[in-house]
Amino acid sequence: MLKLFFHTPLQLGLAQALAAALAAGVVVLLARRRGIHLESEAVVAMVRGLVQIVAVGSILVVLLRGPWWTSGFLLAGMIVAAGATSARRAKGLPGAFAVSTWAIAAGAGSVIALMTCLGVIDTAITTLVPVGSMLIANAMNTNGLALNRFRSDVRAHVGEVETALALGAEARNSVSPYVQASFEASLIPAIDSLRSLGIVWIPGLMAGMLLSGANPVYAAIYQFVVLAMIFAASGLTSLVSTLLIRGRIFSPAEQLLLPREA
């Protein structure tokens, strides 16, 4: 319907953004009626998200004319930003930013590099940056979930952890049940995405490929490829971050540095 009233891509895009924001606004109003105040957080997040994505789109227009290796810088910048965002979900964990950034670089970075070398991801900026950013964004979410869960679990089990330490356990062994639980929990969304692929949802990438006239079977297979890469990148990120963080929450004398849950 909007296409009847808006004819340029910019006008149409803004109108579509407004319509989607209105739907989000309805949710905010419904939440408010139930006493949950999301107004300022939702408005800030939406405005910020829109400005950021439009800015990136504008930068992409410039970068598309550059050599392929410029995507390396762009993806590296995204990894650092993802590390910072993820670390916010893990406040109170020592070195959360460094751990998140290294974990996302190791997880998403290595999968992007390997798949690009193998030719699974095309080196053209128009492919490498969007597909790479998908892997980084998912790795960021997984990392945030893993660290958040790890912090909550350890803080809720300070007694058990310190009992293990008091019995002569190595610091890393004293938190191993929580490392394992955090790793498993963080991968639930990625596993569910793979499991429900095509049944519950048709992801945006596949929809985009279909809209641009790609062979539907190839589009479907490539969507699976992307989700499998997301799973690999997320799993590796979560594995690295949980292993790195368990060393950060203890002092050199193997004393737990996290406070007990308030």
Add this chain to the structure above:
Amino acid sequence: MIADSVTAILRAESLGRVADGKVLVEDASFEARAGEVLAIVGPSGAGKSSLLRLLNRLDEPTHGTVYLQGTDYRTLAPRELRRKVGMVTQRPYLFPGSVADNLRFGPAQRGERLPDPAVDDLLTRVGLEGYAGRSVANLSGGEMQRVSVARTLANAPLVLLLDEPTSALDDAAKRGIEALVRAIVRDQGLGCVMVTHDMDQAARLADRALALERGRVVRAGSIAEVLHA
């Protein structure tokens, strides 16, 4: 300071800890002797548990140090120190599994498997004969605390630190644990430092005592001297 370095197993020297600008323990000097129970008494918030946690280096002292059999404990590997200075906490925090699994936890940390006869022997010492295969989920509070004591003893410690070990138990279970502690300390010649807010318990169980107020040792001596000062 209570001093007699001849029989001292554990000796704290000017021990203190300041955390987040708050003085938790200040200038505490005392010693734990073989075959004796040293009670740390004082009101809630006096720093009793904070002091106990410094003795097995679960927290780091910001002043002073502790000597284990004359050796500065900062020169010992923390794991080795904690095996020698065992701790029993107010809540037993048993690990999921059987009673035997819990008793084997400490030795397993250094790659040793506690043999069945050793498990049975430990359980006999704490009055839980035949409990090895039982799940810890089905134990009473008193039984759990006995398993916790046996689990600590499985590491063959030189010193036993007890942090209000009976405060969550009923009277009968409390008396049982007290008798157990007395027997273990006397029979095996262990050093024992026990935190308690219960003055009657201190009088029943301890040979000597320290009274703490706002992190400072305000009285030290025989149990009679400290409790009746």
